[in-house]
Amino acid sequence: MSASTPSRIGVVGYGAGGHRFHVPYIQAVEGWELAGVVTRSPQRRAILATEAPGVAAFDSLDALLDSGVDAVVITTPPDTRRELVLQALERGVHVVADKPFAPTAEGARELQAAAARSGRILTAYQNRRWDTDLVTLKQTIDAGSLGEIWRVSSRMDQDDSGTLETGPAHGLLRDLGSHLVDQMAFLFGRVERVSAHLDTATVDGVDVDCGFDVALHHANGVFSRVASSKINHLEGRELIAYGDLGSYESHMDDVQTAQIDAGLRPASAAAATDWGIEAEGRWGILHTAAGSTAVPSARGHYSEFYRQFLAAVRGEGPAPVPLEQAVHTVEILDAARESARTRRTVTL
Incomplete structure (x- = not known):
């Protein structure tokens, strides 16, 4: 073609x-x-x-x-x-x-x-591999600003109980958890062990997971943790990375979704300069021996x-997401459900 x-x-x-x-x-x-x-x-x-x-x-x-x-x-x-x-x-x-x-x-x-x-x-x-906050974190890691990465914590709480889907193929772990787990596997590679807790509520007569906290042990030695809730009346996004040279903390917004909801479109001329870029007052902070410094927002862009x-x-x-990576994300989610059910760490 x-x-x-x-x-x-x-x-x-x-x-x-x-x-x-x-x-x-x-x-x-x-x-x-x-x-x-x-x-x-x-x-x-x-x-x-x-x-x-x-x-x-x-x-x-x-x-x-x-x-x-x-x-x-x-x-x-x-x-x-x-x-x-x-x-x-x-x-x-x-x-x-x-x-x-x-x-x-x-x-x-x-x-x-x-x-x-x-x-x-x-x-x-x-x-969400192209979320503004994740792209900024990846650039910070790739620049060597944190040195060797030890662990990362990722939390995304949404006060949005009306969008919690029920049924055998639903639940927050399969929904938002698919993104948060994929983000960590994208940054740090394959996961070997999983330990998880799921919050469960009865919604419309059906028991469904409405919150989760999942710990991931990556094959390269990095430890990551992802967590989320949807019916606890809490709204917030947090990414914290720890390395041997310091730490990076971000509370950026869901920038592109907010722009879409405001009626903007990435193909418009107005979006050419500011699409997917967080406001300066919400930039992440790099903490090292030299002090604390705001890290300019990278551009997030789902069109990538x-x-x-x-x-x-x-x-x-x-392909933008190789199929074996997509399968591995689902394997991690399966292991998380098994870990929550048995209260044990599950090895993949």
Whole structure:
């Protein structure tokens, strides 16, 4: 495929994920043509017509595929995602699967095998690898400012009980936990041992995990801990990294989501200079023997996922999230659930 010819991509599902976390970032990448969106809802079709004028709405994945696309994004609820991913792979297109990539490691490996049989790219939408605070932390670590990293603590509390999903494929660990665990595995590599606690509440008559604290022992010796809550009326984000030269502390906001919710779009001219950059008053602080210094915000940009996915589809680079990494994240989540159930550390 010529680099000058747009690659056609479709989005399946246009709830909060589709119109807040996918379509705006696809539109921001030159080379992608948004070919259509699958949604039957009249209300969501109206939103689509406003946010992506001229983009066709389809009733089904098959109808979208029949229109001719190179790739699709599956961003429907978790309990419908598996069948749609398999269907798209069988039809011979590349696939982005939203998180959680699969409800269990067994299910993740099934999708991995299906992708291998199809010869098409399957990747997981772990967009929070491009969060502003994580990109800034990674740059700080890569610059050697902290020396040898010993441990990292990551907490993301959301006062948002209305979005806590229930059911066998849901829960906060599978939802937000997929991101926080993936971030640590992305920074520090494979995890060997997991110890976890889950908070459980009854929501709409169903027991569901609504909070978690998960300790991860990485193969390279780094220790990381991720934690979150959703029904404890607490809102806050914290990243703290400890190394032999000092520490780094960040309380940055969820910058890109706030910009989307404010009506901004990454493809706009106004976003060229300030998209994904935290306000100076919220910059992280580096503490070393030389003193404490504010670290300028790096630029977070979820569209980087779609830039890398486009390159992969065109045979010009690897998938933005290699499939084995997506599977490993689900293995970690399985181990966390087992650890919470047995009250033991689980070895992967």
